[in-house]
Amino acid sequence: MGTLPAKPSLDQLRKRAKDLARAEAVKLSEAQFRIAREHGFPSWPKLQAYVRRVTEHGETLQHPYHQDVEYYAGRAIGLLASAEDETPGAREPFDRWSQPLTRDGARVVVAREHGFVSWKALREHVKSLVDSGEPFARAYRAVEAKDPEALERLLGEFPGLVTARGTNGNDLLGMAGATGDERLSRILLDHGADPARGNVHGWTPLHQATYSNLPLLLDMLLEAGAPTDVSARGDGGTPLVVALFWGNRKVADKLAAHSRAPGNLRVAAGLGDAELLGELLEPGHPAAGAHRGFYRPHSGFPAWRPADDPAEVRNEALSWAARSNRTEALRTLVEHGAQVDADVYRGTALTWAATRGRVAAVRTLLELGADVNHVGTFGGPQHGEGVTALHLAAQSGRLDVIRVLVENGADLGARDALFDSTPEKWAEVCDEPAARDLLRSL
Template identity: 60%
Template sequence: MSLPAAVSLEQLRKQAKDLRRARSLKLAEAQLLIARRYGFPSWPRLRAYVDRVATAGASLQHAFEAEPSYYADRAGGLLASAQDATPDAVATFARWSAPLTEAGARLVVARNHGLTSWPALSRHVRDLAAEPFARAFQALRRQDLDGLDELLDRFPELVTAIGTNGNDLLGLASATCDERLVSALLRRGADVAHGNAHGWTALHQAGYSNLPHMARVLLAAGAPVDGSARGDGGTPLAVALFWGNREVAVALAAYGVVPRNLRTAAGLNDVALVEELWSSPSAGAGRGFYRPHGGFPAWRPSSSVTEIRDEAMSWAARADAVEAITALHRLGASLDANVYQGTPLTWAAAQGRVRAVRHLLALGASPSAAGTFGGPRHGVGTTALHHAAEGGHLEVIEALLNGGADPTVVDELYGGTPANWAGHGGHAEARELLLSRGGTERS
């Protein structure tokens, strides 16, 4: 039995009346049977679904989380993506004639779900347990392959249905990092090229999560390597290299280096390409992408040659691309520039890249330079040592201390030392190491 995406309320009423006559049932009994046939617990829930289809059309988005706060976060992310000029996000605001404001974003999310207001969406999501798409999502969350298969047998159109912010089941499955679920959906015809409202595909998620085998499965199924998410040039490879995920980046680059720019070359540790692009006009191509989610602050990459070159140093550092660091330094890139939310040393320290940390320090990077990192409520006035401590990266902490990093420096947002950050992150061994090497703690 298929989901009634194209079934009108009148058609459902006729089905109920026909069933009532055929089985000598009361109308309410027949209506209940029809509702259950379509996977809904009651006639009113089925009727409400049909009303949502009528409001949103074939592009109806299915809610799958029971907490209204989830949708508030999605609205915030959708607004950030629209402000970054992501085409699908911009289009959904235009569709509902909504302003690029928080209230406008919440209205867009509600309307995309076939509801007329934010309060209506908040009421709706509190009772999703019996709806087919929400049940499929719960099967994904439990990593219940048998349960997912059972639902897809009964409702095959779930494979092409979309949920909040345009996420389909394949995209949601990729976020679980469970390749069995991804493969099951691909076998049933899931669209490997489908992107959500941010342009984010399952392959982007594989890059984000550093899953080389999943990436290869998706690539073999025809996943495109050139689709942009969250800004021009936000390809799966760029998303992977934003985090310095070299393992999956290698798998993605085998299908093409896209975009072919200086920061991508640096992240891939491709010295020949770094040298080729250093003075090329295409060095800064495809830099509209600069954050993988709305938790990072808004920014506008410029066409400044210095900015392009210094940013590449940061991308090399986070990927432990030591040869690229050497080449960029020789060509003139800065070791200490904070182009966007993190100096090269801070990025290398945060990602636990001990080789890059040692190499940057040997080349003359400042061991205690303070700057920004991550979101605006995270790293303000922090050093590389704060972020190495936050991650519990013992070898990196040792390398920074040996390179002259100050273990007593206090960040500007929380007033914490690196030892405080280690303790907050639950890294007792890192905290003890810092305290044993002259570190202090603030109460």
């Protein structure tokens, strides 16, 4: 196949078609079809439409790549959530297209960012995306298939892919990180992909590496110059904070050697940094609750506004220590007034420890007085309402945690508020047969 430049010219393609028609003594339509096929497009009109869109919008164009129409509706909701959280990159397109911060406004923004005049036009295009021949969509499929040879070939044919953006400003390097296949990221970096580039939420490839707990990718990106102190999805949402949100200790410990930003109490707790923890627990320390604008890694979690209340700051830090199994930090925080059963934002310390399989943290929290049957929240509002730690341990197949909880009086018959289901049923529905069978036997 021929190489299509990052900034293709429709006039040049038309001239090529005319020249080919004369040289080969074929009809112009035949020449146009050949050129379209040469570049991977099924027809000349498909190639023309693509080139017009790229020409009109240039580097700001977002390329559709996902074949599920509802995917774009979800991205619109996510974009709106980030804009409402005042994430700068997410707010800008609403201003650019003069759209209100509403669901319909977000859909118009997503359509316009993709080069379409309306949400309906974008939806119609997406329905035929699999047969469109568009390079970015093909590259995305290569990434999803974890096919380095296909990706390498496409980057050779379409060099502009390495800087092109997809929906919500996601590029191929960020997508590659989500697959967990470091070979894809290596290829893209070798072709010049920017490791510092974020999407409209500020999410960089390094954020993705910490979100997915990929230490090898982390090393690769740091070596390539990826920044460690950039915030995404709110003030203080650095890659380290994303790792600590999930208790991803492999990448958190590795990244902490490079940066501990933003250095607030929840970071100190998540890292188990006794010295920093002691310093920040001094009454009135200004850094303890600073830079806590980040509170969710995606819009599946509900909206929240962190407060400056020192009690909330301590209670939140307790759950961050639990996620990473930092038992000494748990003891220190409770000694300084943290409430062991506090549910600051979608989960107590015990439910977080349970879902992450942190047996030592579970034992420590129970020793410190945590209620084994405390009813609270977890995750998204359509998922974790009225749940106990045993529900979460069952859902995640944490057998050792289940045993500890039951030994300490966890109610096997507890029912959540949304599904009216027991921990055993949660294990069954979440395809954790070992957890289901263990709960049946207890």
